[in-house]
Amino acid sequence: MTRSPGSFRISFSSPKEWVEGRSPVMENHSLTYRKSVLDNGLRVITVEMPHLHSVEISLYVKAGTRFETEANNGISHFLEHMLFRGTKNMPNSYQLHKRFESLGGDINAVTGVEDTCYWLSLHPRYFARGVALFSELFLSPRFADMDTEKQIILEEILNETNERGEDIDIDNLSSKMLWPDSSLGFPTLGSRENVLRFTEQEVRSFFETHYTASNMVLCIAGKIGHEQALSLASRYFSALPRGQEIQITPQKSCQQAARVLFKKNSGSQANVQVCFRAVSYNSPDYYAILLLQRIMDYGNSSRLQWNIRERQGLVYDISASVSSFHDTGTFDIDFSVAPGKISRVVQEVLRQIKNLTTELVSQEEFSRARRRCILEFDFSLDNVAKMADRFGWNELYRQGESLEAERKKIEQVTREQIFRLCREHFVNSGLNIVVVGQYSKEEEVRVNALAREFSP
Structure with missing residues (x-):
């Protein structure tokens, strides 16, 4: 399974005062989340949601295309598949x-640019058994049936x-155009040639480098208690090697x-992506661009939906997203x-x-x-998957903040900040347009002229 580069996360992070060896508590209504660190360096996050009737166990790993080379591109995704081939x-x-x-419940995984995430959804009564089984994926994988898995991925590439x-794939083409000399592209x-060439030794080597406690975060959300979750995590995940942290x-x-x-x-339609270089999740303007995305596309009264779809009837499907x-x-x-x-x-989008x-x-x-952005945060408090994704992934990459601090950052965004953000990033040197489908030479000439002439 792959995640589109067009997706993004709206993130509540862990408390800023968290340090190794402590288990601080943050509460929000019926939600409590804590962090502890095992002796091997594995960070364990729990999100206690006693009002729910499900549990989500997620493991986030610093493994993705960003950490690959041209020679082994695709190995993060291939490894993700291989871990489901048996223990x-x-x-x-x-x-x-x-x-x-x-x-x-269900077990699945997704490979992205900077991380790979594995998750298990299950009934609370089977929580302890679920943690035990889940740990086996990362402690005793067999890497069996590689040739069979290669055939599956070759079909996926098709x-x-x-x-x-x-x-x-419009996201692949866009990424390559944005970062032609970088693994971000x-x-x-990966390629068909790379997938066919992967050996067990190569896959195991990548696994041993990236799948270590210092490059992982275990997050458990739902109808669980922190002490029980920590005890189970310690019992079943302490055997993970600490490893060297990936930079x-x-x-x-x-x-x-x-x-x-x-x-x-x-095809009967062309797929089009209009893309501008923007900000990272570490930028002071991160929350401003999340609000901008909602201004452009969040309901039929948003700018793209109203002006291009509802008012002019030019499209059925149009969306804005942040990567x-x-x-x-x-x-x-x-x-x-x-x-x-x-x-x-x-022309209308520009x-x-x-x-x-x-x-x-x-x-x-x-x-x-x-x-609407703040209300969406509140809605997510009833979703174990979103809570695990927020707290787990944030612990892997972002500086931790309390839920209220993050909410306050949303509230502190101003119209002037959004205006400045747009002036800085919606420029000709940041514009990239990809068109996939049937098109005439005349349409190609017009789009190239629109791109060339665009200026704020």
Whole structure:
């Protein structure tokens, strides 16, 4: 399973005062979350949600395309698949999935740019058994049936290619155009050639480097207690080696002007992505760009939905999203449209972007977006998966903050900050446009001219 680079996380983090060896407590209504650190360095986060009737066990690992080379691109995703191929006590994938599914839930994983996440959903009565089984994936993987798994991933790669074997995944193409000389531009699945070439020794070596306690966070959310969860984590995960913490090498942009890429593919519509370089999740403007995303696309009264879909009827599907990484990010607008309307919709999207650089967002529009953003945070307090993702992933990469501190940051964003953010990032040298589908030469010429002439 892969996560689209167009996705993003709205994050509540762990308390700022957390330090190794302490188990501080933060409470919000019926939600309590704590952190402890095992002797091997594994961080254990619990989110106690006693009003619910489910449990989510998640493990976050510093393993993703960012840590790959051109020669081993795709190995993070391949390794993710291989861990489901059996363990010492569950010798094949059938036995493994049968055991997990008997706990009343589901086990899955996702590979991203900077992390791989594994999660198990289960009934609270099987919590202890679930932790024990979950730990086996990371303590005693067999790496069996590699040839079979390679065939599965080759089929997965076909989902992202056309009949000529060319990559037509719009996120892959966009990432490669944004970061042509960086692992940030690598496709999650890797190439067919790499997948076929992977050996067990190579996969095990990557596993032994990245799947260590210092590069992992275990987060457990739902109807559980911290002391029980910590006891189980200590019992079943203490055997993980500490390992060497993986560091991130910062990337720099060398883009000087707008870029446009057209890729032919069959279909009745063209898929289009209009992308601007933006901010990382460590930026002071991170919360401002989250609010901007809601101003542009959060309900049919938002700017993209109202102006391009509802008012003009140009598209059925259009969306805005934020991708944020350790040192960079993007603001993306995606839509599908009939081939003859590509340039017209691109023009309308760029008009909406330019409006943000010429005048402040109205107070009413700004307040509505901020209110919905804060309410969305509250809604997520009833979702074990979102709580595990927030607290677990944040502990892996971001500086911890209390829930109230993060809420306060949202409330402190101003219209002027959003205006400045748009002026700084919605520029010609940050614009990238990708079109995948059927198109005429005339449409290609018009889109290239729109990109070339764009300026705030």
